[in-house]
Amino acid sequence: MSEKLSFKDRVVVITGAGGGLGKVYALAYAARGAKVVVNDLGGTLGGSGHNSRAADLVVDEIKKSGGVAVANYDSVNENGEGIIQTAVKEFGRVDVLINNAGILRDVSFAKMTESEFASVVDVHLTGGYKLSKAAWPHMRSQKFGRIINTASPAGLFGNFGQANYSAAKLGLVGLGETLAKEGAKYNINVNSIAPLARSRMTENVLPPHILKQLGPEKIVPLVLYLTHESTKVSNSIFELAAGFYGQIRWERSSGQIFNPDPKTYTPEAILNKWEEITDFKDKPFNKTQHPFQLSDYNDLITKAKEL
Ligand code: NAD
Numbered sequence: 451m452s453e454k455l456s457f458k459d460r461v462v463v464i465t466g467a468g469g470g471l472g473k474v475y476a477l478a479y480a481a482r483g484a485k486v487v488v489n490d491l492g493g494t495l496g497g498s499g500h501n502s503r504a505a506d507l508v509v510d511e512i513k514k515s516g517g518v519a520v521a522n523y524d525s526v527n528e529n530g531e532g533i534i535q536t537a538v539k540e541f542g543r544v545d546v547l548i549n550n551a552g553i554l555r556d557v558s559f560a561k562m563t564e565s566e567f568a569s570v571v572d573v574h575l576t577g578g579y580k581l582s583k584a585a586w587p588h589m590r591s592q593k594f595g596r597i598i599n600t601a602s603p604a605g606l607f608g609n610f611g612q613a614n615y616s617a618a619k620l621g622l623v624g625l626g627e628t629l630a631k632e633g634a635k636y637n638i639n640v641n642s643i644a645p646l647a648r649s650r651m652t653e654n655v656l657p658p659h660i661l662k663q664l665g666p667e668k669i670v671p672l673v674l675y676l677t678h679e680s681t682k683v684s685n686s687i688f689e690l691a692a693g694f695y696g697q698i699r700w701e702r703s704s705g706q707i708f709n710p711d712p713k714t715y716t717p718e719a720i721l722n723k724w725e726e727i728t729d730f731k732d733k734p735f736n737k738t739q740h741p742f743q744l745s746d747y748n749d750l751i752t753k754a755k756e757l
Pocket of ligand 1: 495
């Protein structure tokens with residue numbers, strides 16, 4: 451059997467760790483020896499209000515189990531730097547950053563106001579940027595860093611009523627892909643995850659029999675694996691839910707090279723060659739086929755049970 455993956459003395463910053471996925475990450479890292487910054491603004495699902503209680507309760511739980519943690523109540527998009535400063539001030543460094551904080555303001559695009567769009571992009575994408583930007587010099591100078599950006603199936607595939615959220619989530623993937631390239635020579639790995647899990651974000655959307663399968667603890671193993679010092683994986687996107695763990699990748703069709711004569715570059719030539727341009731027949735991946743449509747979901751869970 452392989453050795454247990456330890457995070458002893460690693461400093462892990464988790465945003466939005468007062469509940470949901472962030473909380474289970476915090477408990478898991480602390481149980482494996484990490485010093486954890488538990489950040490949470492303690493607001494509503496829509497992002498209003500704030501309360502220190504959510505983060506405090508998680509810190510108390512970690513301390514009661516003999517772990518090391520400190521709370522931070524800053525908003526990721528307003529004072530991302532302050533969250534990283536808490537890690538550096540309390541524990542002297544930052545090794546792992548989990549960009550996890552998030553809000554929802556779901557409404558169809560026709561009715562979405564600019565403020566509903568901007569506020570969701572601000573928390574997810576600007577928040578992810580601010581934390582990464584503040585952690586970056588520390589990770590570069592110590593030549594070690596692990597960052598997880600929390601994307602979403604909604605960002606990868608789109609979802610009704612979530613234009614703001616989808617834009618922010620795919621934005622985080624793009625941010626991560628570039629940071630992975632810029633961070634490679636400093637041993638900074640950056641990956642994105644698109645989870646589906648039971649939390650206040652999903653409990654009023656999905657039916658109970660599906661929610662039952664979606665324990666947030668099933669998201670933890672991949673996040674810990676990806677952020678361990680021994681893991682070299684970077685610049686990758688993973689989709690996970692209900693005990694399923696898979697990788698997502700972009701694929702290019704076989705395509706068509708046109709004759710270099712500029713006269714051939716016409717819309718009619720595109721029309722004539724459309725089948726070749728869009729030919730994926732040797733490449734079965736179909737981006738429009740959402741793997742988490744509820745009809746498919748039952749199959750997935752059944753398969754997971756069979757294993
Ligand atoms: P959650 O609402 O339980 O957790 C989000 C946490 O972020 C909350 O505790 C909230 O207080 C905190 N937060 C919100 N705005 C903040 C801010 N400005 N600064 C600091 N903290 C803030 O929901 P969750 O399901 O655990 O979501 C965690 C992450 O996973 C989110 O980014 C979410 O978009 C993403 N996600 C979740 C699912 C799912 O199925 N649950 C699916 C895809 C993506």
